[in-house]
Amino acid sequence: MGREPAIRSTASVDEALLSGAETMVVVLPTFWSMLQLGTWWDPPVDAIVFAVMLGIALPRALRAVDRSELPAALGLFAASSGAAVGCGMLLAPDTCRRVWGCAAFSAGVALLVWQRRFSPSLRRPGVIASTPFIAVLVAPRSIDPTWTLLGWMLLAAGAAMTWALTVRALSGLAGPPSRPEPPRRRRGGPRSSTRMAVQLGCATAASFAAAQLMDPDHLVWPVLTVLIVHSANQGRGDVLWKGAQRIIGALAGTAIATVLSTWSGTGEASTLVALFATLAVAAAARPCGYAFWAAGITAALTFLYGYFGESASEMLDHRLLGVLVGGAIGMASAWFILPVRTVDVARLRTGALLALCRDGLSAAGRGEPVAAFEQPLAAADERLRRLSGTMRAAGLLGSGTARELRSVMADAHALACRLLGLAATDRPVGHEELGLLARWLAAAHEALTSSGGRSGPRRGMPAAPDGPGALSRRRRR
Template identity: 35%
Template structure:
């Protein structure tokens, strides 16, 4: 938040209009979450690529205003490319993240035609703001780490590459499927938005993008869509109340927007609904700067969010769907493979690091499966969420065995049986339970 405020003040000093200031906050939050500044090479990459991508985003933004259908096609192509690039490794994944940032910012940054900067500088403002955001985020992250307020930066993925997968076709195809799903969702969102919501299409497109971003399968998309709509509904009511009490703009509204963003970032690890709620409040208050009355603006926004969520879910379930249970089994197999390597007596240096990281990847899928278990437990006694619970129970005993250097034969056999069970879903839970018993006996 300090980086966002510092970049916002710099942007306002250059151009007092709200557009660049909003872009400054959006880019700072996105850059902080992406950790693109986590090492020197990442900062250099971002400093080179962000200005170029920012200029492209300026062109796309102009197309969306002057030639909407062409702009929509270019926007869809850019978002498709940012996701499809993930299949080519960590470097391409980082490039995809950089490509996506300005395109997403276009959806949440209101267009203010009037500007107080020279006509020559106006098109370069996104580039200037992007570099300022990178400067402040990098500087404050480095200062916080030096003061031990933050832990060390995570090492880039390229320094610890994942083992090649030849046995499964799910992972190589997942990025392509998600890219196609995103393109389909955005295409439908643009068509519906332009046809029926000419002045407010961006909220439909933004919601469809959010619920399909970082998809871990169709169940994950449905789960995020429900949270997005519920959070947006609560945020709309709160924002409407705040706007009616103090008005839709001014210094108090700016302070409320910053507080809402802070709370959203702070509470996001506890659940996506918190992020949806507070970001909806911030965006709803932000739209007040366009001069629209709050009651006339907020309720239609909720309708458009619901439409975007439905489009996102339909795309994930109908267009080359990725089954969430299949994705979960792939991650479980990765965790068990890392555990087998750590327990193998032939391994020279045995540490639990890879196994712990693999379990953390599995845990990312827990919220959606926990929600599914809560809804369907009555009709389906055995749930994939039970696999997550059992693997989580195995974590600490496994770490203790690895740290002690013990490799009991019964445990290694149980690990092998659990790995084989990934082919038959009905055998997974008994195999994982047997693994837990073998490690705790």
């Protein structure tokens, strides 16, 4: 047990290096491919930037997609690419079409969240389909409403997706298949997917309105911050906690890159080098925390706009204000508009992980191998682990329910790790060990029920508190 932190630290470093390398292996060939087209034609700058931004987002999103979900992901990506470019064309300044563009953009990103209600398996393809909306938003210039540019933008999307799929196939970095979370319906209210879609749509529309009032020529900072704050929404507490980190990171990245970009001029190669170096660092730092990712990607955008002639020092106050306003709008929307409580999400995922542990123990009791549950168990454990930081912060800030749930989550994590270890060794489980794990599972179920969850202990299981979280609760009492 004493060596566990060291093992986790090494895994984090490996994951960071892998994430950075994987992203740049897609971004650089995508950029090179678009430049090579200049040998015969003249690809517009907007298409090149669009391809690079997709190259940043697609590798990580594709890693979580199972092979059976790829057709749906590719279909949604193709449709959303055309829709996103169409919205970008309507966002041209000083035209009445901008109102329609803002409305269509807000409805588009909300629709990609809302469609999860029809099938949980559409969640991960929907994440991939949302990437063109973020990519088109950061275009350094207004997108001309022409068929030629539409064709170039779709070609850029195809190039980025081709390289992302190639790297995924060659590297074997696809995540393990897992059961998607079932749709949840609150008593007397809509499903969580509907709530989150309304939150995102309202926040995006409000950020467009705020950007129009503050700086009509630069819509990107408030709107992009809202999209970043609401990405991977796991409840209002999660949005608040990760949103605060992302705002701090975005502010730091904007300020640092603005100062550094004063040393380079418009169109200089050094600015491009700084841009891609910053992207590499941002991709590597993403697994380490949301603040680092937000700082890196915001700094990269600052270098991008500096390369196309935007004055760094003159725009610093606009950028900082836009990040602050967008972050405040995003967090307020998640907190006040049809809120989804993060503790409810944590209870659901803890119950799902314990259910898989129960199935694995039942199979072991019948003499069947536990290895059949290894992949879904690992995926469910990872889903629950994503909430650890948020629940830790909620417990430190005084939420008693969060503190109690953290103990149950610790039980579930430890039990899942024990079963994953058994699955890896593929050895039979003795009766004594099986009884210990069964009592551990019963104690976790009982603790989940006492914390307000709906899952209760399974009949016939003794409820001896033998898990580590149960022991810590006994000590506090």
